[in-house]
Amino acid sequence: MSKISMKDIADSLGISRPTVSLILNGHADKLRISEETVSKVFAEAEKQGYVRNELARSVRRGRTDVIAFVGGGGTSYVMEMLEGMNRALQENSYTLKIMIPDEQTSISDLIRQCREQMVSGIVCRALSDADLDELKEASLKYDIPVVQADNSFVAPWCGRVVSDDVSGSLQAVRHLVSQGVRKIGFMGASEKKGYVSLRRKGFLEGMKEASLKFPASMELKTPQSAIWNEDLCSQVAEYVLKNKPEAVICSSDPFAMKLLAAISSCGLKCPEDILVTGYGNLEYCVFSNPPLTTVAQPFRRIGYEAASLILNYIKNATDYRKNILLPVELIVRKSSCKTI
Numbered sequence: 001m002s003k004i005s006m007k008d009i010a011d012s013l014g015i016s017r018p019t020v021s022l023i024l025n026g027h028a029d030k031l032r033i034s035e036e037t038v039s040k041v042f043a044e045a046e047k048q049g050y051v052r053n054e055l056a057r058s059v060r061r062g063r064t065d066v067i068a069f070v071g072g073g074g075t076s077y078v079m080e081m082l083e084g085m086n087r088a089l090q091e092n093s094y095t096l097k098i099m100i101p102d103e104q105t106s107i108s109d110l111i112r113q114c115r116e117q118m119v120s121g122i123v124c125r126a127l128s129d130a131d132l133d134e135l136k137e138a139s140l141k142y143d144i145p146v147v148q149a150d151n152s153f154v155a156p157w158c159g160r161v162v163s164d165d166v167s168g169s170l171q172a173v174r175h176l177v178s179q180g181v182r183k184i185g186f187m188g189a190s191e192k193k194g195y196v197s198l199r200r201k202g203f204l205e206g207m208k209e210a211s212l213k214f215p216a217s218m219e220l221k222t223p224q225s226a227i228w229n230e231d232l233c234s235q236v237a238e239y240v241l242k243n244k245p246e247a248v249i250c251s252s253d254p255f256a257m258k259l260l261a262a263i264s265s266c267g268l269k270c271p272e273d274i275l276v277t278g279y280g281n282l283e284y285c286v287f288s289n290p291p292l293t294t295v296a297q298p299f300r301r302i303g304y305e306a307a308s309l310i311l312n313y314i315k316n317a318t319d320y321r322k323n324i325l326l327p328v329e330l331i332v333r334k335s336s337c338k339t340i
Helices: 006-013 017-024 035-048 054-061 076-091 107-116 129-142 165-178 194-209 230-243 253-265 299-316
Strands: 066-071 095-099 121-125 146-149 159-163 184-189 219-222 247-250 275-277 294-296 323-326 329-331
Touching: 006 017, 006 035, 017 035, 066 076, 066 107, 066 299, 076 095, 076 121, 076 299, 095 107, 107 129, 121 129, 121 299, 129 146, 146 299, 159 165, 159 299, 165 194, 165 247, 165 275, 165 294, 165 329, 184 194, 184 230, 184 253, 219 230, 230 253, 247 253, 253 275, 299 323
Parallel strands: 066 095, 066 121, 121 146, 146 159, 159 323, 184 219, 184 247, 247 275
Antiparallel strands: 294 329
8 A cells, every 4th residue: 555645635635735734734823724624634634544754754854753861760750750751742742762871871872862863852860060061062052952850950051840959958847846856967968969959958048047056067978879788877877876866857768768777776766766857759758667758849740841841942932941940848757756
């Protein structure tokens, strides 16, 4: 069977091929084509089994209806972001391509692949400063819109969609203060991380608001990717025993889980001896012992809004270089309550 063309549809209906092309490509409004004609064209296209040649269309436009995600994957919250991105793209007949840098595939390789495959835009997450610099150069040179999602610092050359991390830590401090707590510690990554910086800022704002002191000894920094072992457990336990915090706000749920393990290892209990909060509301928080109080991030919405920024730029020429903060919510569970 020969492939059905726009000309076949036009001949069947007795109208011009350009009119059929405008309708099937979603541009009927440009010539104010009647709804009746639009309906007839789509009905005839379906009847004849017409399938649009996306490859040829992409070559003519110089881009495909594909948005790339460049960044780390594999965790549950990244999958939630990808679900949000995919929903926004599917609503607009776009496709998501996942590209994860690793030891064998550098950011340069991924940028080259994005150019070769003519993607319409890139959403990235948790890239290093060096990788971002390289992506910035390609974005400006080849006019590829880039939006950062989740963990990132503000960069004026691209868009950014993140949760309101300052607000989240501020909510956590206020909650602990309402429990009568005054000696509060903070646990975060020793590396330079955008999310840690912002969550620490919110923590400090909350401490200042409550007129509470925060000596340097009350801050615990550990490598984010460190494997949990006896040495690391001893380090965290030593912090707890030496400083005797009434509560500790952790910059992420994984840090909170490490802290809970260390508290147990040195013969103390949560929440009886020390209160703990996390950040993220990852799926295992409700199953920890005790269930973890944490700040819920809207991961699906982060992905949806990041993809939408690029789509609005493509379709409506709106500025994608926006900094969007999405609201968060403190989910109170037993780990931060003296009586619950």
